[in-house]
Amino acid sequence: MSERGLYAITDSALLADGKLLPYVEAALLGGARWLQYRDKSGDAGKRLAEASQLAELCCAHDCQLLINDDLALADQLGVGLHLGQDDGSLREARQQLGPDALIGGTCHASLQLAERALEDGASYIAFGRFFNSVTKPGAPAATPELLRSARQQFSVPIIAIGGITLDNASTLLDAGTDYLAVINGLFGAPDAETVQHRARQFSQLIHAS
Numbered sequence: 001m002s003e004r005g006l007y008a009i010t011d012s013a014l015l016a017d018g019k020l021l022p023y024v025e026a027a028l029l030g031g032a033r034w035l036q037y038r039d040k041s042g043d044a045g046k047r048l049a050e051a052s053q054l055a056e057l058c059c060a061h062d063c064q065l066l067i068n069d070d071l072a073l074a075d076q077l078g079v080g081l082h083l084g085q086d087d088g089s090l091r092e093a094r095q096q097l098g099p100d101a102l103i104g105g106t107c108h109a110s111l112q113l114a115e116r117a118l119e120d121g122a123s124y125i126a127f128g129r130f131f132n133s134v135t136k137p138g139a140p141a142a143t144p145e146l147l148r149s150a151r152q153q154f155s156v157p158i159i160a161i162g163g164i165t166l167d168n169a170s171t172l173l174d175a176g177t178d179y180l181a182v183i184n185g186l187f188g189a190p191d192a193e194t195v196q197h198r199a200r201q202f203s204q205l206i207h208a209s
């Protein structure tokens with residue numbers, strides 16, 4: 001598994017109207033290393049069908065798939081899981097998915113939440129939001145200084161999220177982040193070709209840092 005890279009996250013509103021699969025495939029062709037399926041529709045049948053298709057795509061492109069919010073779906077597909085503060089217990093998720101599963105936790109701007117997430121069995125810790133986010137404008141703000149402190153304190157992969165674009169990502173890489181988690185800065189594009197180009201540019205930026 002790659003130790004640094006682009007962490008592409010889908011959004012059910014942004015990738016509606018048949019965009020999900022072609023846009024995700026473009027991100028994978030551009031070098032995204034992790035993909036999070038983030039669907040807020042509450043439609044269990046649609047979620048299982050889409051996540052199963054993404055699992056096949058990820059397998060073909062050697063990309064790690066994670067499911068947002070939904071332990072049962074992650075378990076059913078045998079893939080990773082991302083949980084926020086209100087999405088259930090990381091400890092129970094670790095017990096259910098086993099020692100090898102990739103499990104991440106939202107830590108907002110708090111090293112204390114990160115410590116707790118790791119005690120509970122998280123494989124990675126995610127901080128944000130770093131910039132204004134179209135997708136989640138209300139998320140609490142975090143700073144690059146926090147990333148620097150986290151880098152000194154923790155050896156697990158550190159993820160940065162929130163308003164990340166090709167123009168502002170370098171500050172976060174300089175501060176020690178391992179994965180850039182991006183929704184709009186990647187998938188908010190007019191076509192799949194642009195998504196692939198952006199994914200390649202993000203990947204190059206990460207590996208040059």
Ligand SMILES: Cc1ncc(COP(=O)(O)OP(=O)(O)O)c(N)n1
Nearest residue numbers: 068082083084085106126159161181
């Ligand atoms: C990598 C990563 N970091 C943070 C989040 C946010 O999780 P959460 O706070 O549960 O918000 P939703 O994504 O569920 O709206 C994330 N999904 N991924």
Ligand SMILES: Cc1nc(C(=O)O)sc1CCOP(=O)(O)O
Nearest residue numbers: 128129133135139162163183184
């Ligand atoms: C889902 C999410 N969580 C955040 C947090 O700070 O925890 S920010 C965010 C939105 C990320 O999307 P975009 O790249 O479009 O800003």
Ligand SMILES: [Mg+2]
Nearest residue numbers: 069083084087
């Ligand atoms: Mg959540």
